[in-house]
Amino acid sequence: MDVFTNDIIHYLDKNNLQQMHIFGYSMGGYAAICTALKHPDRISSIMTLATVFDLSPERAQKEAAMLDPGKIELKVPSFAETLKHLHGSEKWKSLLQQKAGMMKVFG
DSSP: OHHHHHHHHHHHHHOSOOOOOEEEEEEEHHHHHHHHOTTTTEEEEEEEEEEEEEOHHHHHHHHHTTOOOHHHHHHHHHHHHHHHHHOTTTTHHHEEEEEEEEHHHOO
């Protein structure tokens, strides 16, 4: 999440913006909140959509289990192909595993 927070602050600095309003979808909501916690003077407001705030350890484990690359390849091969196309055939599995790990930490 630190990478996302740093990216948001970099965007503000690069575009010479003192503050901004953020709309965050899903994980983007977490990125907005983490940025606001670390840099409250830089974020004016946050609106989120599909950001899960009641992420218990059990729910996080369940969400993380759905990010299993092997299961995705078997059950939803077209989605696996889309992920390969978007993120590269060498990286997509690692990205899913990293996101699953992040979900568990959030839980």
